[in-house]
Amino acid sequence: MTDYLFFGVFPYVALVVAVGGGVYRYAKERFSFSSLSSQFLENRALFWGSVAWHYGIVLVLLAHLAALLLPASWGRLLGDPLRLAVLEVTGLALGLFTLAGIVVLLFRRIASPKAWAVVTVMDLFLLAVLVLQVGTGLYNAFVYRWGSLWYLSLAVPWLHSLACLNPDIKYIVPLPLPVKVHLFNAFVIFVLFPVTRLVHIVSIPVSYLWRPWQIAVWNKPPRWMIPRK
Template sequence: MRIGSNLFHLGILAILGGHLVGLLTPHALYEGFITAPQKQLLAMVAGGAFGVVCLVGITILTVRRLFNPRVRATGTTGDTAILLLLFAQLLLGLYTIVASTHHMDGSVMMMLAEWAQHIVTFRGGAAEFVAPVAWVYKAHIFLGLTLFLLAPFTRLVHVWSIPVSYLWRPYQVVRRRQPALRYGPRA
């Protein structure tokens, strides 16, 4: 659990941070010191490395969730479903790296960045930027937005709490509440 959780969280936090910086930083802010093709290569290498770290971690957590009877008994169907959706999203993200090797000029990365910047700034025409990209990018976007929408209704909501003391706290044992047993004579 400890290895899987730490690897998963290290990988996913680095990946999310890379997505935020890479997609939401306007091109004009970095074009003086890094070109679009160089940025794409950096994203592929860093994203690939942290993606593999995350993949190892989520594989450990998924095997534990599916095959450990104690974990299965205390978890919910929703927990398992979200974990499998995260697994699928990670695999799609890793496959986008393979797809990116076919266009190393940075053009698709720039279209995806324009799409993201249009979305977060509420500008119209965002769909025009992703219309020509390969299916894997569209699937990755769709599943990512689906996870974003599901987060408030699942344990993914812990992403938004960000307590610093969380890094040093002991692991929590989460169990379902059992109905109280009555002892003694019934009234």
């Protein structure tokens, strides 16, 4: 019963909250979509943490998405032992790279007095959930080897059953607890999407491509125009 609630019901609740909450926030608080930058408060750690996190997580998510959307092609790719080993090692490296980035971002929020001054409880909670997600993913990759294969044979059919509105949790029930935590926590992130800064991922500035050039006008006159006393 618990497994069905976590993996047969909660995913739909999470998606409804993510979509409904995101639309509501866009309608009522559109200007809160962009991430509140603290770059002026602390720049060095932000740069290294942000680069590692964003590049790493995008590549990891693309690999997950490729297996989900193209399972047959992904299966043929994994059919060769050498390709499988290369993908596994690459995935581990990207996971470590991503974990380093999110840990730096979390440490920056806590250790920098300037960044800490503007941090919120939801900021820390979101970062902790993301650390848990990446950490459990790495743990599963180290302990339960060949994750690319069991993800394709177990998680992908379960996700397809959710998409068909016919959740089939028989693929999830026998999985170890760390794997279940990783899968469940992914949908927790969906729940947090509309109520945290994570919502900024949909605020892509596409309009910048055709927006006219911004003209900056100095308010302060040049030094040579200021009369000397």
